[in-house]
Amino acid sequence: MNRTLLAAAAALAIAAPSWAQETIKVGLILPLSGPFADYGMQIGNGARLYMATHGDTVAGKRIELIVKDDTGTAPELTKRLAQELVTNSHADVLAGFGMSPGALATAAVATQAKKPMVVMNAAASVLTSKSPYVVRVSHTLPQLSQPMAKWALANRIDKVYTLVADFAPGLDAGAAFKHAYEAGGQKLLGEVRVPVSNVDFGSYIQRIKDAKPNAVFVFLPPGEGTIAFMKTWAERGMDKAGVKLLGTVDLVDDSIVEAIGKPAVGAITAGHYSTAHESPLNREYVAAYAKAYGTKMRPNYMSVAGYDGMAAIYTALNKTGGDTDGGKFVGALKGAKWDSPRGTVAIDPDTRDVTQTVYIRRTEQREGGIYSIEFDKFADQKAF
Incomplete structure (x- = not known):
């Protein structure tokens, strides 16, 4: 880690450009308004903190961020912004993407324009x-x-019900948990899907409570709905009934x-980053983040993905000598490895x-x- 991390965080504004330098433009598409605005803020904070720490020049070329707001809920807007970034702004790299529908819609733009597309959050398999x-x-x-299901099996947790948001990442989460759990010899007690924007969970939780599970596995995107679910969980006495709450980092x-x-206390989750992750690099990152953005806002897994997204961009450009050709850029990242606040x-x-450690x-x-x-881990987990 650059020893000037804290100093860089204190002076987060990137230095004025040298007009003699060639510029590499990174189009950063993020949800900066609407229900998922926190996603975009965290990803953008992480990306800017990486640049403040490592400088805005790679292979002799200046990096410029062009930030666009896609609201996170309109895939066609995400796609249109990507097209405008490529055509009008001459972006060399597309990056960001808080939600999977927008990222999926934009993949065709990356293919047609042969532009690298660095995804910093969207999690659809x-x-x-x-x-x-x-x-x-x-x-x-x-x-x-899958690691969450394996941990549940290893700890003899049976009679599990699942509740997931009804969109691609939620369906992925539910299907993967079910597959791993049933492959270990157990059967789910029941399954339920909820609208991704749902904030009223009373009837769902009551239905689950009536089934008398020993545990419930939940995936909901972090936000107002998740807060509402957790509070309703406590109000309906699920914790007092001894039902274990399992989930993902979200x-x-x-x-x-x-x-x-x-209501959050006692939840068991599988995740790839926590503010409390114990490593010297993460302690530096958390301190730098607080200095740059204030102590009321913690860095979360999205901020670290923004940080690592810029690490990937810098890694690729260093290997290509600043060449942004899509094939060369992507080729330079295949097999690339680096140390992150979350681990390697x-x-x-x-x-x-991405391949990474998943922590319980x-x-x-x-x-x-x-x-x-963190109290347990599954090392070198590949994405699938």
Whole structure:
């Protein structure tokens, strides 16, 4: 880690450009308004912090971010913004993508324009198969859900019900958990899907409670709906009934866990990053993030994906000598590996997806707040 991390965070604004330098334009498409605006803010914060730390010049060329807001809920807008970035702004690299529908819609643009597309959050499994120019640095839901199911099996947790959001990542999460859980000899007690924008969970939780499960596996995108679910879970007495709450990183995301409050305590989740991750690099990252953006906002897994997305871009450009040709750029990332605040990450040369450690965490009340504390792990998990 660059020893000037904290100093860079304090002076986050990137230095004025040298007009003699050639510029590489990175079109960063993020949800900066609407229900998923926190996604875009966190990803953008991580990306800018990486640039503040490592400088805005790679292979003698200046990096310029061109940020666009796609609201996260309109795939055709995401696609149109990508087309405009390529055609009008002459973007060399497309990046960002908070939600899977928008990223899936944009893959065709990357293919047609032969532009690298660095995905910093969207987690639908099929995404990298939609274009040879897509590289993902975040995660897939099966990459998290399968270890969660294996942990449940190892700990003899039976009578499991699942509840997932009814869109591609949620369906991926539910299917992967079910496949791994049933492959281990258990059967699900029941399954339910909910609209992705749902905030009223009373009837769903009551139906699950009436089935008398021992545990419930949940995937919901972090936000208002997740907070509502967790509060309803406690109100319906699920925790007092001894029902274990299992989920992915999204369920107790660092950006919302304090808003959830006490109902989050005791949740067991599988995730690839926690603010509380114990490593020197992460401690530096968390301190730099706080210095740059304030102590009221924690870095979460999306911020780290933004940070690592820029790490991927810099890695590729260093290898190509600044050449942004789509084939050369993607080729340079196949098999690439680097140290991240979440641990070591690598790009699978066959799938162009991320390989990383998935941690099993318990949400606990600690001095200073509520955190997801890692106590087990599944190393070198490939995305699928």
